[in-house]
Amino acid sequence: MLSLNKIEITQGSFNLGAHFDVATGQKVAVIGPSGAGKSTLVGAICGFIDLRAGQLILAGRDITNVQPDGRDMAMLFQDNNLFPHLTIAQNVGLGIRPAMRLTSDEAAQVHKALQRVGLTNFGSRKPSELSGGQQSRAALARALVQSKSWMILDEPFAALGPALRAEMLDLVAEVAAETKAGVMMVTHAPEDAQRISDSVIFVADGVAHGPQATAGLLDNPPPALKAYLG
C-alpha cells in the first residue's frame, strides 16, 4: 500500500494537500484542471519535489526522505524520457544498472524487453530516428526492466494521437500486469482514465482527493469534477 499521510506541498504561493491510501497493484488515474497540481503531486510521490509536511509510506517503509531511485518507482515524464545521444538499447539498459556496460545476461534482458514492446530491431538506433510512439515504447521497455512496484506516468502520451494513445495505454496495462506493478497516471482525458484505471484521484483547489472507483465517479461526478469534465 502507498500511503500519503497528510502531505502538504508548497511552491511559492501554490499549496497542495493530500491524505489517502492507494492499494498495491491498483491502476489510478490523476485528473483535474491544468495548474491544479497533478504533476506536482506525482513529482512529490517520486521524490522530485520536497514535502513541506506529512509522510509518504510505501509498503510500511517511510520513503519521505528517500532519494528518487530508492523509492521502488519508475517514472515516465511528459518528454525527454530518453537520452538523445545514447542508443535505444543503452537507454533501456540504464534501467537495469546505471552504467554503460552490461553483462550478456543483462543485454539479453534488454533485448527481450525491446521485443516485448515491439522494437525488436531498434536497439542500435538513436531516439531521434524513432517516431513519438516508438520513443514511448522504448521508455516503457525501460520501465519493464526496472521492474518497480509502481509505474508513475506524467502524461507521457499527451502528444500522441487518440488511436496510438489507446495502444500505448494497453501496453502500459500489459507491462504493469507482467511486473505486478501499480500504475499512477496523470491525464487530461477522462477516456484514458476509463480505459485503464480502476480508480481516479481528482485534484482541484489545492486538494488531491483520494481514489474513487472510476466508473462510479465519472458517471456521477461531484460539482467540481463536473465543472472540469464540462
Place this chain on the structure above:
Amino acid sequence: MARNAKPISRIAGIAAATFVVVAVLLAFVGIGLRVNTVSGLGPAEWQAIQFTIAQSTLSALLSCVLAVPVARALARRKFWGRTFLITLLGAPFILPVIVAMLGLLAIFGRSGVLNDMLEMIGIAKVSIYGLQGVVLAHVFFNLPLAIRLLVQGWQGVPAERFRLSAQLGMGPRMVFRLIELPLLMRILPGAFALIFVICLTSFAVALTLGGGPRATTIELAIYQAFRFDFNLGRAALLSLVQLFVAGGAAVLAFWLVPAVTFGGGMDRMQKRWDAQGNGTRALDGVCIAFAASFLILPLLAILTSGLRGLVEVPLIVWTSAWTSLWVALVSVLVLLVVALPMAGWIATSRRASVEAIGLLGLSVSPLMIGTGWFILIHPYASPTDWALVVTISVNAMMALPFALRILVPSIRQTAQTYDRLSGALGISGIAFWRCVLLPRSRPQIGFAAGLTAALSVGDLGVIALFGDPDRSTLPLQMHRLMGSYRTDAAAGAALILLALAFGLFGIMDYWGRRNAIA
C-alpha cells in the same frame, strides 16, 4: 502575401554594411600604401607573433579548464549570494580594461596583497609583469565569460534529464559521463575559440603588463612602431601580420563560436540529486570561493583605493571624463544607425554569408584600422584633429559583432512571427520598424546600446595612437597617470571610469527592460 513584399527593406541594411566594408577597405588601402615588405619579418616581429599566439592559447586554455569546475559548482549548488555572484560574472565584460589592470595590480602587483602575504611567510615575490601577468589578466576577463557559457549549457539541460538520472540512481560519475561530458564537448571548443580570438588582439593588457621584447603582442608592437619610432612602414607591416593572424583565427572561430546570450534567467537553478556527498560539496565550495574572490578582490581594491584617490584627481581627468562620455554616446548612436538596418537585413536574409559581414569587426583589430586611417589622413590633415572621430567610428565597429549577435535573433523571430499579420495590415518599411520591430526588440536594443557605451567609454585602443593631451579620453588619461606613477590620482580616475561604464550600461539596459513586453 506576394513573395517580394517583405516588410523589411534591404536597402538600408545593404547601405550600412557597405559603409562598414568601405571603412575597413580604406584601412587596407592605407596599410597597402605604406607597407614595408622589403625588410620582411625580422626577429622582433616573429617574437611578437609567437608571444601573441602563446599567450592567447594559454589564456583560453586556462579560462576553459578553470571554468568547468566553477560552472558545475554554480549549476548544482544553492547558496547565499548565488544570484549576486552570477550577476557579477557579467561585470568583466563591461569593466574597462585599464581599470581592471589597476585592481589586478593592487592584488597581484609588486606591492600588492598577494606579495605582502608571500613576504610574511618568507617566500620570494612573484612578478605580475610578462607572460604570466598578461595571461592572469586575460583569465580575469575571460574566465567569467567561459563560466557563463557553461552555466547556460547546464541550464539548457532539460530538468527531466536530471530527474531521470536520479530515478535510475546514477552517481556523480555517471551523470558526468551521460549529461555533463556531452555538454562540455559541445560548448568548450566554441568558448576556447572565442577567448583565443579575443586575446589575440589584446592591447591594453599587454600595454600595462607586457612590453619588452619577450612580452609584446602584435597589437602592442604596432603601437610601439608608431609612438616610439614613428615608423609607419613597420606599423603597416605589423598591421598586415595582425590581419592574417587575428583575421584568420576569427574566420575559423566563426564556425565554432556559440551563440552568446546575455539575458537574464541565469539565476534559475535545477534541483539535483546526484553529488550530495560531503567530498563533492567541499570541492564545489572551494571552486565557488576561488572564483568569487578572484573576481571580487580586484573590484574591491578599485573601490577602496579609488575613494581615497578621488581628492587627488586633477582637473584634466574631469575634462577627459566629459570627452569620454560624449564620445561613448555618439558611438552608441553610430552603432545603432549601422547595426539596426544590418540586423534587419541579416534577420530576413536566407544566406548565411550576410551574417559574416557582421563579424568583420572581430577579425580586424582597432590598431590595425587606426594605422590604415592614420596613413590616409596624415598627408592631408593632422591626425590628432581626427582622433575623436576615428575613436568613435572604431568603437562602433568593434561593438558591431556583439550588437548583431544580440539583435539578430530577436529581430529574426519578431519578423517571422509578425510577417503575415503585418503583411495583412499593410504595415511595412519604417512603419514595421516603428510599430513592430523596435518595440519588440527594445530589451535587446537597450542591452546592445549599453554594451557599446561601456566598451566605448572604457576603450584604450586607437585613441592611444591618435590622442594628444588636449584630445584624450579618460582611459588614456588614466594610463598617463599610471605611467607617471601618480597612483592615487590614477585610482581616483579609475573609480570615475568605472562609474561611467557601469552607469551608462545600467541606464541603457534599464531603459530596454523597462515596460518590456514579455
